[in-house]
Amino acid sequence: MGQYETFEKLVDQYNTVIVEAIVDLQYKKDNRFWEKFGEEGRKNRHIDASYHLPFLREAVLLGDTEIFIDYIDWARQLFASNNLPDEKLKEAIIFFSDILQKKMPVSLHDLFIPVIKAALLRFEKPVLQNRSFIDTSTSVGKLADAYTRELIRGNRKIAAEMVHKAVAEGMSIKSIYLDVFQSSQYEIGRLWVTNQISVATEHYCSAATQSIMSQLYPYLFTTRRIGKKMVAACVGGELHEIGIRMVADFFEMDGWDTYYLGANSPADSILKAVDEYNAELICLSAAMPYHLRLVKETISQIRSNQTGKKVKIMIGGRAFNSQNDPSSSFEADGYAPDAQQAVSLATKILS
Numbered sequence: 001m002g003q004y005e006t007f008e009k010l011v012d013q014y015n016t017v018i019v020e021a022i023v024d025l026q027y028k029k030d031n032r033f034w035e036k037f038g039e040e041g042r043k044n045r046h047i048d049a050s051y052h053l054p055f056l057r058e059a060v061l062l063g064d065t066e067i068f069i070d071y072i073d074w075a076r077q078l079f080a081s082n083n084l085p086d087e088k089l090k091e092a093i094i095f096f097s098d099i100l101q102k103k104m105p106v107s108l109h110d111l112f113i114p115v116i117k118a119a120l121l122r123f124e125k126p127v128l129q130n131r132s133f134i135d136t137s138t139s140v141g142k143l144a145d146a147y148t149r150e151l152i153r154g155n156r157k158i159a160a161e162m163v164h165k166a167v168a169e170g171m172s173i174k175s176i177y178l179d180v181f182q183s184s185q186y187e188i189g190r191l192w193v194t195n196q197i198s199v200a201t202e203h204y205c206s207a208a209t210q211s212i213m214s215q216l217y218p219y220l221f222t223t224r225r226i227g228k229k230m231v232a233a234c235v236g237g238e239l240h241e242i243g244i245r246m247v248a249d250f251f252e253m254d255g256w257d258t259y260y261l262g263a264n265s266p267a268d269s270i271l272k273a274v275d276e277y278n279a280e281l282i283c284l285s286a287a288m289p290y291h292l293r294l295v296k297e298t299i300s301q302i303r304s305n306q307t308g309k310k311v312k313i314m315i316g317g318r319a320f321n322s323q324n325d326p327s328s329s330f331e332a333d334g335y336a337p338d339a340q341q342a343v344s345l346a347t348k349i350l351s
Contacts, residue, residue, distance in 0.1 A: 081194035226255035233265035240287035
């Protein structure tokens, strides 16, 4: 068993123990500070600590330190929004590093210590400003802002009416998707990270947007078919599916026949769909950075199949945001940062 395989095995084995140890050390170091948050606060610290290892594991196994650094940026914003001192997060990461060094064989230290050291340097810079994803200086930005506000208030019907009114007045479905739905989803995610909305509200807003998207389907299937077929899916374990659904809908609007498999799709299901529908293209999505390795594994499984050797594969999703063009390192035929660019790139790849 190689170093990376051993590291991965031990990470899975020690995950719960490491999380518990981090929280114990935090409370021993400054119990007076933490005890005021009560039992709920201790539970939240466990949740905080539970993220460290998945992101570090992904950074190590993919050889991409930026994955863990980006995670630190996100965690610092989360701490700041909860009025928790930045040094408390830094302290937790140092504890995390110390515990890992005790648990892991010395032969594995060079795999993760440089990654954590690089991330700790991030604390020397100010916390990144958490700016809105919606530009309210434009008319479509104002619509996205109003739409998001109604969703947060629980007014799905009003939000839907706003979208239908915009379409009736001439706004394109593609603009609704990219400039309203996508901007709104990014903004809702930001509001959750900064503790301005609950996770329940975040889930409600996502479900409401998916419902409103489905109401626009009559507009999607009016385009003349061009005889091309694609399968769209989130890799197994990935549950954030709005992005890949948008991609599938954009292909529909461009005349493709699309087969949307949704969230948590294993490689064998994707291959069966390709065989059954005689698809020429697979679009895979991952939103969470700790699913990046799963993208690579899924593509590898697809490529090992005779059908998978012939089909073209494109990748995308927020998990790839820190990378310029990850297609080659993931053995994919292309990468696109949004739905419109995915359609354009697919046309080039297949031609």
